[in-house]
Structure formats: structure tokens, C-alpha cells
Amino acid sequence: MKSFSMRGFGIGLVILVWIGSVNADLLPRLGGVAVYDTDRDITWLADPLAGAGSTFDDGADPSDGLMTWASAQAWVESLTVGNVSDWRLPRTPIQDDNICQPVPSGFNCTNSELGHLFYEELSGIAGSPVTDSGDQDLALFDSPAVIAWSEIPYFSPEQAYTFNMLTGGQFTQSIALYRAVWAVRTGDVGIIATVDIKPGSDSNSINLCSNGAIPVAILGSDTFEVLDENNNPRIDTESLRFAEAAVKVVGKKDPHSLCSYEDVNGDSFIDLVCHYVTTDIAGIDGEATSATVNGELVDGTPIEGTDSVSIVKDTCN
Numbered sequence: 034m035k036s037f038s039m040r041g042f043g044i045g046l047v048i049l050v051w052i053g054s055v056n057a058d059l060l061p062r063l064g065g066v067a068v069y070d071t072d073r074d075i076t077w078l079a080d081p082l083a084g085a086g087s088t089f090d091d092g093a094d095p096s097d098g099l100m101t102w103a104s105a106q107a108w109v110e111s112l113t114v115g116n117v118s119d120w121r122l123p124r125t126p127i128q129d130d131n132i133c134q135p136v137p138s139g140f141n142c143t144n145s146e147l148g149h150l151f152y153e154e155l156s157g158i159a160g161s162p163v164t165d166s167g168d169q170d171l172a173l174f175d176s177p178a179v180i181a182w183s184e185i186p187y188f189s190p191e192q193a194y195t196f197n198m199l200t201g202g203q204f205t206q207s208i209a210l211y212r213a214v215w216a217v218r219t220g221d222v223g224i225i226a227t228v229d230i231k232p233g234s235d236s237n238s239i240n241l242c243s244n245g246a247i248p249v250a251i252l253g254s255d256t257f258e259v260l261d262e263n264n265n266p267r268i269d270t271e272s273l274r275f276a277e278a279a280v281k282v283v284g285k286k287d288p289h290s291l292c293s294y295e296d297v298n299g300d301s302f303i304d305l306v307c308h309y310v311t312t313d314i315a316g317i318d319g320e321a322t323s324a325t326v327n328g329e330l331v332d333g334t335p336i337e338g339t340d341s342v343s344i345v346k347d348t349c350n
């Protein structure tokens with residue numbers, strides 16, 4: 034028992050150091066379609082013109098991705114990318130730093146989400162397009178040099194804040210103008226993985242009273258590989274939980290997670306199969322029709338995936 038808690042303490046320290054080293058980073062998400070801002074804990078769509086050609090793309094050009102403010106709101110509310118919804122327009126607080134007083138208009142405003150992105154994440158300089166900054170993170174975005182809407186209308190309902198990525202300026206403009214719609218959402222989207230509970234079985238039947246362990250595969254694919262280019266694990270197997278059950282630990286001298294790397298579905302992509310202690314399952318009951326595996330990559334990115342289940346026994350003697 035003592036050696037286990039010591040080990041947990043060591044792991045905690047490693048994670049703390051890691052968080053410090055990635056502060057102020059932008060990280061690709063959803064296969065590069067989105068970007069996670071670790072400072073603000075928000076996820077941007079990589080493309081501020083992603084609504085181009087949608088039914089919300091109004092104005093003379095229905096395929097330029099520029100919309101009136103009301104259409105912009107409607108588009109982000111309707112948006113689903115992968116399995117991820119809850120998108121919104123970027124936020125602009127009514128109070129900003131001294132430069133932006135008495136109202137948050139002007140240059141060098143960094144409280145707003147777009148101001149933070151321009152000045153602090155993408156190293157933009159007031160008066161110059163963000164694409165001139167040379168910041169390496171520019172490569173994460175498609176066409177970032179736009180004028181984009183903010184979520185909150187100004188004191189007049191006819192006006193809303195915009196942020197100009199060509200100049201670093203934050204100003205109110207008429208909501209009837211056509212501006213870019215840079216969808217963002219609170220939190221990290223992580224990775225949605227394809228999961229196969231009990232590889233080789235389609236029924237995925239689970240006896241919750243079993244003293245055994247249930248194999249669950251996280252499937253590799255061309256958009257998500259379970260091993261990196263050096264064949265090192267990308268998934269932190271100790272972080273994995275299947276319906277709250279941890280991975281079975283085996284080995285007395287060298288305790289390790291009972292996991293293996295193999296291609297369980299014959300698609301030539303290596304999959305990660307881990308075995309979860311059945312009696313530790315607490316996240317599902319006899320009524321469950323699906324179960325979720327969740328955890329983290331070794332770089333801290335959340336990962337989860339869900340598959341169907343059929344519970345054959347849940348009342349144990």
C-alpha cells in the first residue's frame with residue numbers, strides 16, 4: 034500500500050512540471066481542424082471562414098464565409114465538428130486593460146479572446162497584419178488575417194465588437210456588416226477515438242459479476258495513431274478508465290498495465306488493447322447500452338471513445 038501511494042505522488046509531480054512547460058501553447062486538435070489555447074482553455078476552429086457556403090453565409094457573396102452578426106450567431110449555434118458542439122462567437126469583456134479604457138476599443142487589448150490570440154499567442158504587432166508576425170503558431174490556422182465578430186453586442190443593439198486581425202484593432206461595428214465568424218468553444222475538445230469493446234465480438238456482452246477483465250481496443254486510424262513515429266505509446270495507459278474501471282495491473286516485480294499493441298481489426302493500423310477489471314466497473318448498470326473509455330495521451334490531450342454494450346448480469350451474489 035505504501036509503495037503505491039509513493040508512486041502516485043511521483044506521477045503527480047511529473048504532471049505538474051509538464052503543465053508548466055506547455056503554458057502559453059496552442060495545440061492542434063481534431064486532426065488539425067481545431068486549435069486548443071492552453072492559456073484560456075478554449076478551442077478555436079482553425080479556419081475563421083469555415084462557414085463559407087453554408088446556408089448562413091449571407092450577403093452578396095454566399096461563399097466567402099463573411100456574415101452579418103445575426104447569421105454568425107446562428108451558424109456557430111448550429112455547428113458540429115466531429116462530435117463536438119457548443120461552439121460560440123469569441124468573447125470581448127466590457128472591461129479591458131488601461132489602454133482600452135473607458136471602453137474596450139482600440140489596440141493592444143488582450144482581455145478579449147481574439148485580442149489574446151492576436152497579441153499573445155500569434156505575436157501580432159498593433160498596426161500590422163497578424164500574418165506578418167512570423168509566429169510559428171500561424172501555421173495552425175487557415176487564413177487568420179480577417180475581421181471577426183465577437184459574441185456580445187455593444188451598448189447599442191445595432192453594434193457588436195469586431196477584432197481586426199489585419200491591424201490588431203478592436204472596435205464596434207454595425208451588425209449589418211459582413212465579417213468573419215471565428216467559432217470557438219470553452220474547454221478542450223480532445224480526441225474522439227473509435228473503440229471496440231471485446232474485439233472479435235459484436236454483442237459486447239458484459240457480466241458485471243465476473244472476476245475477470247474486459248478487453249477494450251482503442252483503434253488506430255489514419256487520423257489517430259496509437260504509437261508515435263518512434264513507436265512510442267501516445268496514450269497514457271495508467272490514465273485510462275472504462276466505465277470508471279482502471280486497467281488491470283499485472284507483474285509483481287515490475288507492475289504494469291495489462292495492455293498490448295496489435296491490429297485487432299485487420300486494417301493495418303496498430304490498435305491499443307487494454308484489459309479492465311470488471312468488478313471495478315461503476316459507470317454503467319444493467320440498463321446500459323453503451324460504455325465509454327476515457328483518459329489522456331502522454332501529452333495530456335483528453336481522449337475518449339464509446340461502443341455499445343449488452344449487460345448480461347448485473348446482480349451478483
Ligand SMILES: [Ca+2]
Pocket residue numbers: 090091092093094095096097098099100211
Ligand atoms: Ca457572405
Ligand SMILES: [Ca+2]
Pocket residue numbers: 153154155156168169170
Ligand atoms: Ca506563439
Ligand SMILES: [Ca+2]
Pocket residue numbers: 229230231232233234235236237
Ligand atoms: Ca466488439
Ligand SMILES: [Ca+2]
Pocket residue numbers: 252253295296297298299300301302303304
Ligand atoms: Ca487496427
